[in-house]
Amino acid sequence: ATYVREATKSKPLPPNVCEFEPGAIVSDACASYSTLEGLNDAIHPYLHSITQDTDFFSHYRLNLYNKKCPFWSDDNGMCGNIACAVNTLDNEEDIPLVWRANELGKLEGPTAHHPGRKLQEERKSRPLQGKLGENVGESCVVETDDECDDRDYCVPDDESATAKGDYVSLVDNPERFTGYTGVGSQQVWEAIYRENCFSKPPKNGQSTPGSLPLGGFGGIQQNQAAKELRNVMREQGVQQSVKSAIAQGSATARVDPVEFDDECLEKRVFYRVVSGMHASISTHLCWDYLNQTTGQWAPNLSCYEYRLHKFPDRISNLYFNYALILRAVGKIKQHIKDYEFCSADPEQDQRTKNMVLRLASAIHSGPEIFDESIMFQEPGNGLSLKEDFRNRFRNVSRIMDCVGCDKCRLWGKLQTAGYGTALKVLFEFDEKDSSKDPPLRRTELVALLNTMDRLSHSLSAIKEFRRMIDERDGIQSTSPAGSSSEATRTKQLLEDEKEDDGYPDFTRKNSEGLTIIEEFWEELDLVTRAFVYVIKSWMELPGKALKIFIIEMSRLWDYWLGLPMRPRSWEIRFPRRDEL
Numbered sequence: 001a002t003y004v005r006e007a008t009k010s011k012p013l014p015p016n017v018c019e020f021e022p023g024a025i026v027s028d029a030c031a032s033y034s035t036l037e038g039l040n041d042a043i044h045p046y047l048h049s050i051t052q053d054t055d056f057f058s059h060y061r062l063n064l065y066n067k068k069c070p071f072w073s074d075d076n077g078m079c080g081n082i083a084c085a086v087n088t089l090d091n092e093e094d095i096p097l098v099w100r101a102n103e104l105g106k107l108e109g110p111t112a113h114h115p116g117r118k119l120q121e122e123r124k125s126r127p128l129q130g131k132l133g134e135n136v137g138e139s140c141v142v143e144t145d146d147e148c149d150d151r152d153y154c155v156p157d158d159e160s161a162t163a164k165g166d167y168v169s170l171v172d173n174p175e176r177f178t179g180y181t182g183v184g185s186q187q188v189w190e191a192i193y194r195e196n197c198f199s200k201p202p203k204n205g206q207s208t209p210g211s212l213p214l215g216g217f218g219g220i221q222q223n224q225a226a227k228e229l230r231n232v233m234r235e236q237g238v239q240q241s242v243k244s245a246i247a248q249g250s251a252t253a254r255v256d257p258v259e260f261d262d263e264c265l266e267k268r269v270f271y272r273v274v275s276g277m278h279a280s281i282s283t284h285l286c287w288d289y290l291n292q293t294t295g296q297w298a299p300n301l302s303c304y305e306y307r308l309h310k311f312p313d314r315i316s317n318l319y320f321n322y323a324l325i326l327r328a329v330g331k332i333k334q335h336i337k338d339y340e341f342c343s344a345d346p347e348q349d350q351r352t353k354n355m356v357l358r359l360a361s362a363i364h365s366g367p368e369i370f371d372e373s374i375m376f377q378e379p380g381n382g383l384s385l386k387e388d389f390r391n392r393f394r395n396v397s398r399i400m401d402c403v404g405c406d407k408c409r410l411w412g413k414l415q416t417a418g419y420g421t422a423l424k425v426l427f428e429f430d431e432k433d434s435s436k437d438p439p440l441r442r443t444e445l446v447a448l449l450n451t452m453d454r455l456s457h458s459l460s461a462i463k464e465f466r467r468m469i470d471e472r473d474g475i476q477s478t479s480p481a482g483s484s485s486e487a488t489r490t491k492q493l494l495e496d497e498k499e500d501d502g503y504p505d506f507t508r509k510n511s512e513g514l515t516i517i518e519e520f521w522e523e524l525d526l527v528t529r530a531f532v533y534v535i536k537s538w539m540e541l542p543g544k545a546l547k548i549f550i551i552e553m554s555r556l557w558d559y560w561l562g563l564p565m566r567p568r569s570w571e572i573r574f575p576r577r578d579e580l
């Protein structure tokens with residue numbers, strides 16, 4: 001099978017050989033391992049808080065049980081372990097408001113009917129033409145989940161209009177060891193890797209069981225597609241990485257030690273995404289592993305060594321995916337600014353938006369991290385490489401319905417949707433003008449950020465596993481060069497923004513059972529704190545103005561040098577009525 005060939009390509013390294021050097025560039029991306037680790041150290045806590053603490057990002061809707069595996073009978077691959085089970089939210093009152101509104105949006109009421117796809121396209125901002133009242137954010141009442149856009153890389157989960165979605169709390173169903181293994185899981189991975197055959201037509205012109213020849217892919221068009229990517233990779237990929245490392249002044253502008261078979265260049269990106277996802281899943285099951293003797297959940301070092309440590313290419317693919325997702329999340333900033341999170345609670349809505357904007361702003365993920373613009377550029381006739389990519393990715397999301405463990409299927413589907421969304425953002429979105437962007441469904445947005453959180457957690461877990469190995473082997477571990485300064489810079493940025501954003505708490509700490517004297521002191525304390533805050537803000541004003549001036553000058557400098565401009569880290573915001 002193809003995947004066995006791929007797997008044998010990744011030969012284990014002998015023990016004590018350095019798997020990857022911190023300064024080396026992750027091949028096909030433009031950043032070094034240490035830059036990505038540094039960024040991750042700073043971003044991880046924020047990302048974790050978004051995915052754990054907000055109703056919007058901690059829940060997901062998907063069709064978990066009602067889809068049959070379209071490729072084979074899945075009766076023999078089912079996982080009966082308790083750890084494979086998922087707790088779905090079956091009662092309406094258990095579903096957070098922000099998600100319930102979504103269900104309500106589907107109801108056909110007496111005043112507004114769900115508009116079809118064509119009408120939605122014609123009336124993008126007001127699909128219901130104000131029929132639910134003037135203050136209703138229509139773009140969020142009308143969900144487009146049921147329909148498949150040509151530009152989607154994944155099969156939207158509610159593809160069939162009759163399918164009922166299952167609501168799950170991602171926090172209550174963490175991705176971890178489930179015990180799902182054997183022929184069932186092997187067959188799924190095999191089918192997924194089999195999708196990765198861009199250059200070679202199936203033997204005798206027949207499709208293999210897992211490979212759906214969508215759109216009649218093959219022959220001349222296929223060769224064209226293969227040539228496109230081969231050119232991109234050969235001429236630009238590696239050179240670009242090295243050039244940008246030199247431009248950044250990185251002393252160690254080496255390319256990833258992982259080498260790829262030259263004949264298979266056209267498959268590389270697709271393979272890396274899939275293998276990186278596989279590596280991330282393996283990391284989580286090793287990190288949150290059930291010791292069946294003690295019944296304790298804990299990291300399992302030998303699991304990590306057996307599945308990842310000996311295979312630097314798998315780790316490299318994971319980092320590659322992180323760079324790809326970072327770039328995608330950095331790119332949706334403008335889109336998020338105009339996004340309505342559809343919360344029945346405006347304060348929560350604003351908080352969620354601020355958290356995501358803060359994260360997107362902190363990611364300086366221009367082309368220096370991952371340059372998607374070098375891909376899919378060659379004009380080709382007929383079925384382009386991009387279309388082929390999309391079709392194959394859609395097949396991967398269909399294969400996920402064959403996973404016989406509910407928990408693994410939940411996270412497998414979510415992560416495939418997350419990568420599909422990242423590819424859609426990278427190749428279909430305009431960073432500066434969001435007006436022509438395809439719609440970003442709520443399930444896509446949630447999948448994107450949760451996939452990023454999974455990768456981010458994998459990076460942290462791998463770092464810790466490496467430390468454990470060093471400790472066991474008595475090696476003094478050093479933090480990778482460059483990572484700490486990057487982390488400090490991004491952390492500072494996030495904290496600066498938090499400071500600018502977070503107002504002190506001006507509510508009374510105690511309000512019940514106080515005597516008059518205590519009431520007086522409590523009130524005085526409140527007035528004093530508010531007064532000090534106002535005076536302090538006025539005193540800080542010149543400093544802030546100077547900071548803004550410096551930021552703007554450095555952006556102008558970037559512009560003048562022809563470098564990608566850094567995103568703005570400040571904004572003028574007028575107070576809302578309730579703040580006055």
Ligand SMILES: Cc1cc2nc3c(=O)[nH]c(=O)nc-3n(C[C@H](O)[C@H](O)[C@H](O)COP(=O)(O)OP(=O)(O)OC[C@H]3O[C@@H](n4cnc5c(N)ncnc54)[C@H](O)[C@@H]3O)c2cc1C
Binds near residue numbers: 006181185409411
């Ligand atoms: C979609 C999906 C989600 C899953 N989620 C979970 C989960 O949440 N928890 C859990 O405990 N189990 C999960 N599993 C099962 C898990 O991934 C393994 O399949 C299982 O633990 C058996 O492992 P294995 O040692 O046979 O190798 P597998 O991980 O099944 O790998 C099969 C073969 O693929 C190759 N390979 C492995 N990793 C890579 C890589 N990164 N890149 C390229 N080739 C590789 C190797 O040759 C390996 O022998 C999931 C499986 C699938 C298909």
